Amino acid sequence: MRRLLALRRKGILTTRHVRVAADALGVRERAVWRWLAAAEEDEAAAVAPGERAPYPGRFTVTAEVRALLGLWKGNVAAVHRELTARAARGEGDPPPSVPTLHRAIRRDLTPGERAGHAGGEREARRHDVFLSRPRGWRNQVWETDHVQAPVLVDVEGTVRRPWITWFVDCASNTIMGVAVTPGHPSRESVLAALRAAVVREEPFGPQGGLPEKVRVDRGKDFLSKTVAAAFNALDVTVEDLPAYTPHLKGTVEGLNRAVESMFLAALPGYVRQPRPGKRPARPRDEVLLDFEDFTARLLDWVSWWNTVHQPDPLGGKTPLEAWETDPTPLREVSAEELWTFTLEETGRFRVISTRGVRFRSRDYVGAWMTGQSGLRVRVRFMPHHQHRIEVFDAATGRYLGPAELADAATPEQISAVRTARATRTRRLRQDLAAAQRERYAAATRPGKPERLGAVTGAEAGRELAAAEQSDLSRLALPDLIPPAAPPAGWRTPPSLVARTHRAPADTPTADELPRSGTAGAHSPGAAAGAGADLTGGGESR
Numbered sequence: 001m002r003r004l005l006a007l008r009r010k011g012i013l014t015t016r017h018v019r020v021a022a023d024a025l026g027v028r029e030r031a032v033w034r035w036l037a038a039a040e041e042d043e044a045a046a047v048a049p050g051e052r053a054p055y056p057g058r059f060t061v062t063a064e065v066r067a068l069l070g071l072w073k074g075n076v077a078a079v080h081r082e083l084t085a086r087a088a089r090g091e092g093d094p095p096p097s098v099p100t101l102h103r104a105i106r107r108d109l110t111p112g113e114r115a116g117h118a119g120g121e122r123e124a125r126r127h128d129v130f131l132s133r134p135r136g137w138r139n140q141v142w143e144t145d146h147v148q149a150p151v152l153v154d155v156e157g158t159v160r161r162p163w164i165t166w167f168v169d170c171a172s173n174t175i176m177g178v179a180v181t182p183g184h185p186s187r188e189s190v191l192a193a194l195r196a197a198v199v200r201e202e203p204f205g206p207q208g209g210l211p212e213k214v215r216v217d218r219g220k221d222f223l224s225k226t227v228a229a230a231f232n233a234l235d236v237t238v239e240d241l242p243a244y245t246p247h248l249k250g251t252v253e254g255l256n257r258a259v260e261s262m263f264l265a266a267l268p269g270y271v272r273q274p275r276p277g278k279r280p281a282r283p284r285d286e287v288l289l290d291f292e293d294f295t296a297r298l299l300d301w302v303s304w305w306n307t308v309h310q311p312d313p314l315g316g317k318t319p320l321e322a323w324e325t326d327p328t329p330l331r332e333v334s335a336e337e338l339w340t341f342t343l344e345e346t347g348r349f350r351v352i353s354t355r356g357v358r359f360r361s362r363d364y365v366g367a368w369m370t371g372q373s374g375l376r377v378r379v380r381f382m383p384h385h386q387h388r389i390e391v392f393d394a395a396t397g398r399y400l401g402p403a404e405l406a407d408a409a410t411p412e413q414i415s416a417v418r419t420a421r422a423t424r425t426r427r428l429r430q431d432l433a434a435a436q437r438e439r440y441a442a443a444t445r446p447g448k449p450e451r452l453g454a455v456t457g458a459e460a461g462r463e464l465a466a467a468e469q470s471d472l473s474r475l476a477l478p479d480l481i482p483p484a485a486p487p488a489g490w491r492t493p494p495s496l497v498a499r500t501h502r503a504p505a506d507t508p509t510a511d512e513l514p515r516s517g518t519a520g521a522h523s524p525g526a527a528a529g530a531g532a533d534l535t536g537g538g539e540s541r
Helices: 002-010 015-025 029-041 063-071 076-088 098-108 111-119 121-125 187-198 225-233 246-262 291-307 319-324 335-341 411-436 457-475 494-500 524-536
Strands: 141-148 153-155 158-160 163-169 175-181 213-216 237-240 344-351 357-359 362-365 376-381 388-393 399-405
Touching (some): 002 015, 002 029, 063 076, 063 098, 111 121, 141 187, 141 246, 163 187, 175 187, 225 237, 246 291, 344 357, 357 376, 357 388
Parallel strands (some): 141 213, 213 237
Antiparallel strands (some): 141 163, 153 158, 163 175, 344 376, 357 362, 362 399, 376 388, 388 399
């Protein structure tokens, strides 16, 4: 209508123009003439949509309403109450009705903005449109991540949720390497998965080689000095993505979702399984997988993903077929060199002594050290693997050999130590929970919190005395025995007598005792009395 009105105002509008517009809109010519007559009466029809002014009297969403929507998490009724209260205090105009406010918010705010006010940036991101990166070639870009498996696994009698660390090729969706950690992952998990991804020998191949770039999401394990040094030594660029941006590494994030829905959801101990009843508790008779069985099943699924599964973007090929048909040459490194590059450096020189190599207050020995006493070496090691180190010549950097921990404890001793530590930790946790378990009275009016629990004066005195004695016993030496009170016949200073015990009424005090005489001169009490005179300031014999 805007174009037809412009032609009419210039005086060049013809029937041909109206006929073309009717054919384009699929209506009759008289409908276009009728719309044109209505547009001449309404000047707003001749204004472009982006330039169109709001209807007079229509409520529009202001910055104040946006701020209140963020404050009340998208609750329109709460925003309306807040605007009404402000208007009652004279801080603004009265708001429209709740339905009108709803319509204005739906009209002026996008679905992403409404979701963002209600649930934050992550919810708003669900309504965004993302571009897909070009696939590129094999080993051009890898993505890596940690993911905690939502499956309970029996790890040496303890129920845990293992962590999975893997590298995936963005061009072919091939899982290059994977490492499973029973507890929380560390830089050792990253290095183990990296070695499995690069080495092409069995049981890791045939995929492998060195990538050109690896994307990480600011994980401290992936950005540690050890992992960064390994990537630098292998000439691999690390792209550190901003935090909380999973869409920037969609390949590995999609793999994290796929492994749960396609594999983990069918395992026993799956924690997100819908349960009957009100409490989603795990059945007591459910038998969990042990860590070894879980790892074996996960590796079998990884093999299925690479060799059998056919993702839609690959056009009927499996990830391994897409990776192997790519003619891009590979950068390979031997397993020995890769092991050397993925070790942590201590950064100082050490000397081989007759007891081996001293490292972290422990001695490490190896058969190759015979006749090498006095040699300056450097130590490299795998993080958290304290049973073995790798020794290199400090002058030439040549690899000399491994060294094992001397006087290593037996597995039975290690198990006993772990049991004792677990018992101590459990007891300490119970003590702390009992100390922090406070009961307070319910309040119906403003006031200070009132603690519950009545204690008698005698009970409080006994508990304070026990606490005081416990504190003094901590300060005392283990072999300290408090001295007993001296016998009444000993000659002691008056201050000591008053402190130790009160003498009976018919017993002479220290001042009433004779200062001379031969009675008991050869008894042990006489000798002790002489010592007391020397220290207490009395007369010597």
